[in-house]
Amino acid sequence: xxKNKKAEKLLSIWWFFVLAIIAGGxxxxxxxxxxxxxxxxEAEARVLSERISNCLVDNGHLKLGVFxxxxxxxxxxxxxxxxxxxxxxxxxxxxxxxxKSLIFNxxxxxxxxxxxxxxxxxxxxxxxxxxxCSEKQEGVLFNGEIVRINVLTASNQNxxxxxx
Numbered sequence: 225x226x227k228n229k230k231a232e233k234l235l236s237i238w239w240f241f242v243l244a245i246i247a248g249g250x251x252x253x254x255x256x257x258x259x260x261x262x263x264x265x266e267a268e269a270r271v272l273s274e275r276i277s278n279c280l281v282d283n284g285h286l287k288l289g290v291f292x293x294x295x296x297x298x299x300x301x302x303x304x305x306x307x308x309x310x311x312x313x314x315x316x317x318x319x320x321x322x323x324k325s326l327i328f329n330x331x332x333x334x335x336x337x338x339x340x341x342x343x344x345x346x347x348x349x350x351x352x353x354x355x356x357c358s359e360k361q362e363g364v365l366f367n368g369e370i371v372r373i374n375v376l377t378a379s380n381q382n383x384x385x386x387x388x
Contacts, residue, residue: 265356268379273358286366308332337378355380
C-alpha cells in the first residue's frame with residue numbers, strides 16, 4: 225500500500241508540471257496574439273480592385289453598360305454604396321483611356337486617399353495612417369479598339385493592437 229502512495233505522489237507532481245506547461249503555453253499564445261498588429265489594408269484594396277476589374281471586364285472585353293448615362297457601378301458590380309460615401313475607409317477610381325485621351329472616369333469614396341496612394345506608390349514612404357492601395361491596369365477591347373482600364377482602390381481600415 226505504501227508503494228501506491230509513492231506512485232500517487234510522483235504522478236501528482238508530474239500532473240501539476242504538465243498543467244503548468246499547458247497553462248504557460250496558453251498565456252504565451254494569448255500574449256503573442258494580443259501584441260500583434262492587424263493591418264489588412266493592402267489586401268482589402270487588392271480584393272476590391274480585382275472585384276471591380278472582374279465586374280467591368282469579361283474575357284478581355286469591356287462590358288457594354290459601362291459608358292451608358294445611367295450606369296450605376298454599385299448595382300452593376302453589386303457593391304454596397306454606403307461603404308463608399310464621403311469620409312469612409314474605402315475609395316476607388318476607375319479610368320478608361322483610348323489611344324489619345326481619358327474617355328471615362330468614375331471615383332467614389334474619400335478622395336484624399338488617391339493623393340495618399342500616389343505619394344506612397346511613387347516614393348518609398350512608410351506612414352502609419354496611410355491607406356493600403358492597389359492599382360490594376362489592363363488593356364481590353366471595346367468596340368474593336370484597345371482601351372486601357374485603370375482601377376485604383378484604397379482601404380484605410382484602422383488595424384490596431386487587440387486589447388484583452
